[in-house]
Amino acid sequence: MNSPPETPSAAERPAVTDAELLTAHINGDPHAFSEIVKRHRDRMWAVALRTLGDPDEAADAVQDAFVSAYRKAATFRGEAAVTTWLHRIVVNACLDRMRRKSVRPVADDELIEAAERESPLPDQTLEREVSMEVSAALKMLPADQRAALVLVDMMGYSVEDAAQVLQVPSGTVKSRCARGRAKLAPILSHLRNRSDLNRVSSAKGDRTS
Amino acid sequence: MTGDTHYDLEILAELAEGLLDAATARRVREHLAVCDPCGELLADLAAVREVLAATPTPAMPMGVALRIDKALAAEAESRRGGVGLAETPDWNELMRDTPWERPAVVPEPVRLGAVASSSDSSSDEAAEPARLGVVSDDGTIVPATSRTIRRRRWAMPAVAAAAAAAVVVGTAVAATNLLVAGGDGGASVAPPAIAQPTQTPQPTVTTQPQRGKGYPVGYTVTSSDHNYSDPELRTRLGDFLAPAPILGDFSEADQVAKCVTAVSGRSKLRVFAVDQGQYNGQEALVVASWKQRAAKKVRIDVVDPFNCKNLRKPALGRW
Incomplete structure (x- = not known):
């Protein structure tokens, strides 16, 4: 259930590319789109969950995004990667949601409270703790900074890839990241010297930056 | 440029991201070389990246995945003659409005x-x-x-x-x-x-x-x-x-x-x-x-x- 959505290694790279699947879908193949969904849903979920910080909202956003991608598949132009295109739709769905209603402040308290009070299970202690604190901290950032940090620092995309997803210049992504990190530093600095931090496994894209 | 004047986190974050102009960057670096508190701040900034990178990203829960499949199947059905997913009829959906x-x-x-x-x-x-x-x-x-x-x-x-x-x-x-x-x-x-x-x-x-x-x-x-x-x-x-x-x-x-x-x-x-x-x-x-x-x-x-x-x-x- 918690297996990380890795980019497939060269050995198991699927024979059919995303772009081919999308074309097949446009041409009426009834199974092509579900294959695309299957390939990318974990990653899309991660982006939405981290950007919105709320599982219900994230589920709605990802669903909206996939349905909308299904509908406007024909408008996809080959110049961007299918993944970039999908990310863009998901991120925009998330940003839309955040704009429509500012995310509930109650959830912050709950998360922080829970993070403080619970001493989680030994096997997932660190993951859960860090995860809760990070979620709570991210929610304090403005939407654009949050989206940039989720893509670049959490998901491990290059600044250039994130810029394509967000459809802004690379410099804008950099400055959003910089400002976001500056705001998070005082909140998260106490996690700094956790020797075991770097052993926490997680699902990341390839770090290219 | 040592001693009194410290730099705030935002400037330091911009430095780390390479956003400062050459002259400012040099000034800040010179300051960092001699100022421990600012060095600490810079380390805090680096820690933010590390913590974010180390935060696990869970896989999509089964319930959400099923729900999306369903939404897409409904979408396929709603397009008449267009792309459709081959599926058995969803009886729950069909019978939904019966008394x-x-x-x-x-x-x-x-x-x-x-x-x-x-x-x-x-x-x-x-x-x-x-x-x-x-x-x-x-x-x-x-x-x-x-x-x-x-x-x-x-x-x-x-x-x-x-x-x-x-x-x-x-x-x-x-x-x-x-x-x-x-x-x-x-x-x-x-x-x-x-x-x-x-x-x-x-x-x-x-x-x-x-x-x-x-x-x-x-x-x-x-x-x-x-x-x-x-x-x-x-x-x-x-x-x-x-x-x-x-x-x-x-x-x-x-x-x-x-x-x-x-x-x-x-x-x-x-x-x-x-x-x-x-x-x-x-x-x-x-x-x-x-x-x-x-x-x-x-x-x-x-x-x-x-x-x-x-x-x-x-x-x-x-x-």
Whole structure:
């Protein structure tokens, strides 16, 4: 259930590319789109969950995004990667949601409270703790900074890839990241010297930056 | 440029990101070389990246994935002659608006007290329409919607869930009897929010999958679909776990029984109530066992319904 959505290694790279699947879908193949969904849903979920910080909202956003991608598949132009295109739709769905209603402040308290009070299970202690604190901290950032940090620092995309997803210049992504990190530093600095931090496994894209 | 003037986090973050012009960058670097506090800040900034990178990103929960598949199937169906997913008809969807599938509007979720007090037939029946179920082969009334509820787990808003909960009242009586019989007998609280259709032939629950397999008997299974949080699990759980008794279909009941056995094996306590819901957005079984019955103290295990592993540390709670 918690297996990380890795980019497939060269050995198991699927024979059919995303772009081919999308074309097949446009041409009426009834199974092509579900294959695309299957390939990318974990990653899309991660982006939405981290950007919105709320599982219900994230589920709605990802669903909206996939349905909308299904509908406007024909408008996809080959110049961007299918993944970039999908990310863009998901991120925009998330940003839309955040704009429509500012995310509930109650959830912050709950998360922080829970993070403080619970001493989680030994096997997932660190993951859960860090995860809760990070979620709570991210929610304090403005939407654009949050989206940039989720893509670049959490998901491990290059600044250039994130810029394509967000459809802004690379410099804008950099400055959003910089400002976001500056705001998070005082909140998260106490996690700094956790020797075991770097052993926490997680699902990341390839770090290219 | 040493001594007094320090740089704030934002400037330092911009430096790290290469956003400062050459002259400013040089000044800041010179300062950093001699200023420990600013060096600390820079390290804090680096730590932010590290912490964010180390934060695990969970896979999409099964419930969300199913829900998306469903939405896409509906989308495919809605395009006539266009791209369509080859699928068997979704009977739940097709039958949704038939009278027996449509839950009446109910003002508030059924509470334990309400359900329990109805089992003595003296309960007054307020203006409550008789609810229909489907008569199964052995003559018992099976709530028509239970499958629908399960399938739409993620999509169902709280109010709808409450309404649906009211529809399954037929089995609720039987399930609650179990609790009352083996329980503290003091289920006296709360005025009946919903009256029971008294004419309904008393349904007998014959399909208890846990029976005859050596599994612990005598716990209720509810499916509130509620998304539990830690603060809630510290409040009185009788109010939470009682509202929506249903028995899931066979495979689910088996799964529940498996987890109940696993939990009681770990705790050596008697499980008396299980609720199928969510925990912080993830599908979960909330399992209550008596720790100290007289004091209404319970142990609460929150487990993953698929592998029965605890999703958080077992905790004491109140009933």
